[in-house]
Amino acid sequence: MSDVxxxxxxxxxxxxxxxxxTGKFGGRVHTRFPPEPNGYxxxxxxxxxxxxxxxxxxxxxxxxxxxxxxxxxxxxxxEYVDSIKExxxxxxxxxEGREFYASDYFDQLYDWAVQMIRAGQAYVCDLSAEETREYxxxxxxxxxxxxxxxxxxxxxxxxxxxMRAGEFADGSRTLRAKIDMASPNLNLRDPVMYRxxxxxxxxxxxxxxxxxxxxxxxxxxxSIERITxxxxxxxxxxxxxxxxxxxxxxxxxxxxxxxxARLNLTYTxxxxxxxxxxxxxxxxxxxxxxxxxxxxxLRRRGYTPEAIRSFCAKIGVAKQDSTIDIQLLExxxxxxxxxxxxxxxxxxxxxxxxxxxxxxxxxxEMDAVNNPEDPAAGTRKVPFSRELWIERDDFMENPPKxxxxxxxxxxxxLRYGYFVTCTGVVKDPKSGEVVELRCTYDxxxxxxxxxxxxxxxxxxxxxxSAAHAVRAEVRLYDHLFTKEDxxxxxKGGHFTDHLNPNSLExxxxxxxxxxxxxxxxxxxxxxxxxxxxxxDPDSTPDRPVFNRTVTLKDSWAKIQKKG
RNA sequence: UGGGGAAUAGUGUAACGGCAGCACGACUGACUCUGGAUCAGUUAGUCAAGGUUCAAAUCCUUGUUCCCCAGCCA
Numbered sequence: 001m002s003d004v005x006x007x008x009x010x011x012x013x014x015x016x017x018x019x020x021x022t023g024k025f026g027g028r029v030h031t032r033f034p035p036e037p038n039g040y041x042x043x044x045x046x047x048x049x050x051x052x053x054x055x056x057x058x059x060x061x062x063x064x065x066x067x068x069x070x071x072x073x074x075x076x077x078x079e080y081v082d083s084i085k086e087x088x089x090x091x092x093x094x095x096e097g098r099e100f101y102a103s104d105y106f107d108q109l110y111d112w113a114v115q116m117i118r119a120g121q122a123y124v125c126d127l128s129a130e131e132t133r134e135y136x137x138x139x140x141x142x143x144x145x146x147x148x149x150x151x152x153x154x155x156x157x158x159x160x161x162x163m164r165a166g167e168f169a170d171g172s173r174t175l176r177a178k179i180d181m182a183s184p185n186l187n188l189r190d191p192v193m194y195r196x197x198x199x200x201x202x203x204x205x206x207x208x209x210x211x212x213x214x215x216x217x218x219x220x221x222x223s224i225e226r227i228t229x230x231x232x233x234x235x236x237x238x239x240x241x242x243x244x245x246x247x248x249x250x251x252x253x254x255x256x257x258x259x260x261a262r263l264n265l266t267y268t269x270x271x272x273x274x275x276x277x278x279x280x281x282x283x284x285x286x287x288x289x290x291x292x293x294x295x296x297x298l299r300r301r302g303y304t305p306e307a308i309r310s311f312c313a314k315i316g317v318a319k320q321d322s323t324i325d326i327q328l329l330e331x332x333x334x335x336x337x338x339x340x341x342x343x344x345x346x347x348x349x350x351x352x353x354x355x356x357x358x359x360x361x362x363x364x365e366m367d368a369v370n371n372p373e374d375p376a377a378g379t380r381k382v383p384f385s386r387e388l389w390i391e392r393d394d395f396m397e398n399p400p401k402x403x404x405x406x407x408x409x410x411x412x413x414l415r416y417g418y419f420v421t422c423t424g425v426v427k428d429p430k431s432g433e434v435v436e437l438r439c440t441y442d443x444x445x446x447x448x449x450x451x452x453x454x455x456x457x458x459x460x461x462x463x464x465s466a467a468h469a470v471r472a473e474v475r476l477y478d479h480l481f482t483k484e485d486x487x488x489x490x491k492g493g494h495f496t497d498h499l500n501p502n503s504l505e506x507x508x509x510x511x512x513x514x515x516x517x518x519x520x521x522x523x524x525x526x527x528x529x530x531x532x533x534x535x536d537p538d539s540t541p542d543r544p545v546f547n548r549t550v551t552l553k554d555s556w557a558k559i560q561k562k563g
Numbered sequence: 564u565g566g567g568g569a570a571u572a573g574u575g576u577a578a579c580g581g582c583a584g585c586a587c588g589a590c591u592g593a594c595u596c597u598g599g600a601u602c603a604g605u606u607a608g609u610c611a612a613g614g615u616u617c618a619a620a621u622c623c624u625u626g627u628u629c630c631c632c633a634g635c636c637a
Contacts, residue, residue: 010576036637072636129635138633140565174635184566186633195635214637238567238632259568261630266574272637314586316576318569321630325574328587338600345597373600404598413596448596460596529597556598 010317012258016055016229019256025228031055032065032227033088033095034218036072037080037202039272040287040294041087043308043329044263050312051260052231053093065225066095070103071217073201081202083287087295092305098225102217103203105224109212110164112220112250113175113193117156121249122193123149124159125176132174135181136189142182143189149178163196166209170196177216179245187242191215219243222255230255233262234319263315264323267479268293269486274495283499284480290536290547291480291503301477302534302549304524307336323485330550337524337532337549339373345382345415345462346512346527346546348474350389352436352466355420358386363465366447368416382513384417387466389511394461395437397425402559404459406437412459415528419445419457462528469511472544475536476505512544519544526552 009017019025031052035045056064066088070076088095116122125148127135137143151159160175162168175194183189193216198209222230230243237259247254264270269278270293278284278292287294290301298308311332315324345368364384371377390406399407406412411421424438444451448460480486483498519525525533531551539545 014579034637038637069637075636132635133633136633138565141633142565143633171635186566189633192635197635211635213635218637234568235631236637241567261569314575316586318576320569320576322575325587328575331587334599343597343599369596372597402598415596450596457596459598462597526597526599529599531599552597552599554598559598 010260011319012051012229012231012260012317013055013058015256015258016059019228020059024256027061028226028228029055029059029062030065030226030228031063031231032067032222032225034067034069034221034232035084036069036075037077037084038072038075039080039276040083040296042270042272042275042292042294043265043268043298043311044270044293045087046091046295046308047263047312047315047317048231048233049088049091049093050309051317053088053095054312055229055231063098064093064095065098065100065227067100067221067225068102069214069218069221070101070201070203071211071214072197073199073204073211074197076202078202083296087299090299090305091295091308100221100225101203102212102221103201105217105221106204106208106212108224109217109220113160113212113216114157116177116193116249117160117175118153119249120153120178122156122175122177123151124156124163125149125174125190126172127174129171132192136186137181139186145181146176146190149190160194163194163210164208166198168196170198170209172196175210177246177249179242185238185241187215187239188245191242215239215242216246219247219255219257220250220252222257223247223250223252226253227255230257232257232259234259234321235262259319260317261319261321264321265293265329266323266326266484267481267486268326269481269495271487274487277496278480281496283496290475291477300536300547302337302524302532302547303333304336304340307333310336326479333550334532334553337526340371341524341526341532342370342377343368343372343526343528344513344516345464346472346474346510346516346530346533347389347391347462347464347469348476348507348510348527348530349392350464350509350511351392351395351434353388353390353420353439353463354436355386355388355418355439355441356423357440360386362386363467364446366416380515382416382515383465383468384414385465385467388414388463389466389469390414390437390461390463394459395422395434397434405461406439406459410459411455411457412461413445413448413457414441414463415460416448417463418442418448419451419455462530464511464513466511468514470514470517470544472510472512472516472546474507474510474533474546474548476507476548478503478505510546516544519546 033052053064056062125146174192176190179188181189194210288296288300365381368382395406418441420439420441426436481498482500486495486498532549533546536545536547
């Protein structure tokens, strides 16, 4: 992965370096990426993936497991595990067959629970969910011991066995760790280890009707897999004492949990709950809608794994809550696409141009550079003829100062074509709308070259020969939300209040240069002067559909904005 | 009002007692057959107040602000 800039030594890598020095884990480095299969991966997960797999790649002998944290069958589905695996691979990482599931450890976890009961460290509690909450106390007041806290070991053993056997109703009992109901850390107030839950698990089916909680699962799973550094996000910091407590109580290998700040992006929501809602409410077409921050959405939008990896390397890893400007992501995208995308000409909002002094039946094949950043990409032929399409925006009847494109009487370069001068404007007699431009061309400027008389022109515009044009649909995207922080809503408000009504614009009458008829899924394209585009899977042979991945930087737009 | 964390240019992130650096953004200018790219430059920062020290973003004290925790979610 030489295309990704070398990553700085963040605080996690410093810890690892230190552990390597002291021999804490015998010189091993073994991480894991532990998604819950209850949704699609998003760019925030990419940060974690790049961190965990990146560390494994960077250290000699380093390994990174993929482990699905599937302890809540009511929310988890195989569709999600499949998408997660696909997305990690697409990002460029591999778990080399170490694909594990927390559910693989259900038997071991059960045995450990029994071991804790025997040791007097766990008990079956008959409190209801509501009662449990009441007994827990509050942030400032200690909780009270459950009346079931001091049941004899034998009774606990019997009850727990019967919980497993399905003798009790969902939610009627739990297995709890006996820790400290007065702990200032609520996670240590006799946390639930097992709950009764009748739901079909995507892997274990109906074999279990009790499922372990995250806290009773994660550290032990790490321990079983001999993970050295268990990297997770900040909200689990309060859980670390419990993580440590369980592995110590069980007397098993003890990995080190380390927390870092999750990724936030401007104009984006990142919580799976909100993303799920966008999908379910139909605000987007699915998890892979090109406006979604999901990996599959970014992929369909035309993002490259290289761009995402580069982004993850640039944002750094720290413990400070932060929100990254989405422009940095777009910068990384443009940086990658600029050096890789094939340049083509495409007219999105067509305006007809007739070159009056160009012969009716003549067609010339003009040479066009495929990628000025990559000479090896070569050139292609683009047909030029008397009738062309140009961009409506590239003509103004009454242009402001500093407008370098076409206007009555002005001259521009048609890229790789000829210099043309606008000699006339045809309007719809009723609406007054400009429907056609009449121009003349200068034969001495063939290929777009400057003429021998030394005449120069400020503007160069793109064009497509009308007779040869490929028609296509083009989808233009903008931020899904109009607010930098869509989650920042006044009371009574909802994050969807800030949905951008213009996040998708569909153009159905676009005219593309003929080479685009051969474009296929995965092609990286730049429509010159407009942006980077990719082929959408909705494309059909007679109806290609393109997505705008990101615009080019547009200094003209800035000039306009300034007035 | 309990506990756990975090505070460095607009946004991120380095500096680990010794010149506050980098990236993105913004703004100039140069160049250009993409108003792209590229190049050159400008802009702007240590939460506050004390203290220790020849020297503090860094150590100490006090305060302020923000985030997380009261799921039988992860």
